[in-house]
Amino acid sequence: MSSVVAIPWGDEPPLELRLPDGWPDPDVIQPMLDGAIADYRAALTTALDAPLGGIDPIEEQVGPRSTVAIVVDDPSRWTPVREALPIVLERLRARGVSQKDISISVGVGRHHAVDAEAMTRRVGDEVAASYSCFSPPVDDLSQYEDLGTTDDGIPVRVFRPVAQADLRILIGSVLPHLQAGFGGGYKLIFPGTSHRSTLGAIHRVGLGGDAGALLGSTAEANPMRRAIRGAASRLGPCVSLSHVLGPPGQVFQVASGHPDAVQDHLAAEVARRYRAPDAEPADVVIAGNAPWPGDPMQSFKVLLNHRSACRSGGALVGFFWTNPAEIDRSFPMPAMRAIAATGAPGGLVMRRGLAMADRLVAASGSAASFMVRWARELVVDRDVLVYAPPLRDRIGPRLGPIRLYSDPAELRNRLEILARSAGTPSPRVRIFPSGGLTYCPARSAADTKEGVHSQGKNRR
Missing domain, CATH: 3.90.226.30 (LarA, C-terminal domain)
Structure with missing residues (x-):
């Protein structure tokens, strides 16, 4: 048989x-697919009220004249972006942040550009119609802000609406990643909204040896993740809103806070469930x-x-x-x-x-x-x-x-x-x-x- x-x-x-x-x-x-969140809105609200990493909630970091760049992961992931965005935008509006001062960028990196139809599917009809939404052009240097070079020699060139904002909110998920150990967090910007010269330099870090050795590695042990964090130190304040996903429609954890703290917390849960x-x-x-x-x-x-x-x-x-x-x-x-x-x-x-x-x-x-x-x-x-x-x-x-x-x-x-x-x-x-x-x-x-x-x- x-x-x-x-x-x-x-x-x-x-x-x-x-x-x-x-x-x-x-x-x-x-x-392991047990324990999916039954009420996502309630879970997200709890996470936003109690950010990890010793930072203030989103609404305490902004005011009526603040500019905010929201970065979401691209359509190859199944993060509940459409569900999370209205809740985040509601908090920003409650603090007087103007609609015109909020941008939404998709962290495409080297992936396919997101056209208008795909953007609408990603962020929702109302958000796509009301806010400035971007798929950063990875090769157009004129669209990027040069933030200098890290100690490791990485040029930090970030899509201008993201680089110039007073606050960046990163909405994504943590999944196993061949080079970065786990995806998510600052990776939505490096390389997600970075110029090709930056994303190329980041991907070159830590190459050689067994290509599988970086998969599932901790941030401290992972050269690409360390390079990402070094580049992120050139930015202003960032808040990560990240998820542990199951099949589409299932979320096992959602956390907000400092990107490093959120990344480490959720990566441990991904390893527990999926390694x-x-x-x-x-x-x-x-x-x-x-x-x-x-x-x-x-x-x-x-x-x-x-x-x-x-x-x-x-x-x-x-x-x-x-x-x-x-x-x-x-x-x-x-x-x-x-x-x-x-x-x-x-x-x-x-x-x-x-x-x-x-x-x-x-x-x-x-x-x-x-x-x-x-x-x-x-x-x-x-x-x-x-x-x-x-x-x-x-x-x-x-x-x-x-x-x-x-x-x-x-x-x-x-x-x-x-x-x-x-x-x-x-x-x-x-x-x-x-x-x-x-x-x-x-x-x-x-x-x-x-x-x-x-x-x-x-x-x-």
């Missing part, structure tokens, strides 16, 4: 994943992209967040629910088709090229080393298979070395072939059905036994 595991599948019924016959029961890693138990690397790792909102390129972060769970030479399998409207949100379709057109020969060249490039950039200290390293770890050290029917239908069966599938049976057959060729006909399998929440840092990280539930007979 074969094992069957339910994979959350967007707004559709769960996808039933059936493993090849004869394979042992997998280790199924689920996030995978330590285990020997498996032969096959399967991760669903839930609850990421259907962008296949963003969904590759799911595989990156779990690659340490898979041994070198093993197979990484992604089940990517894909919203056809979001299919090229992060990566242009012509570029994807150009890569796909190279077929199997192109995939082989890319694998060999990445292996060589990794050695070269590691020796040179190039700024590209992080991106090259995780790309190598994905497609050189492991076989990568992705079930994403809309993407496969648009570009064909390959994206460079990555095989794409729209037929679960075909994918299952390929897994059997890979297992036999690797001499593991009964492979150890770990499955992360909600891989957009869970994460598996490099095994050098401190062992944590709490935070996620492991189901199955072959735990290691």
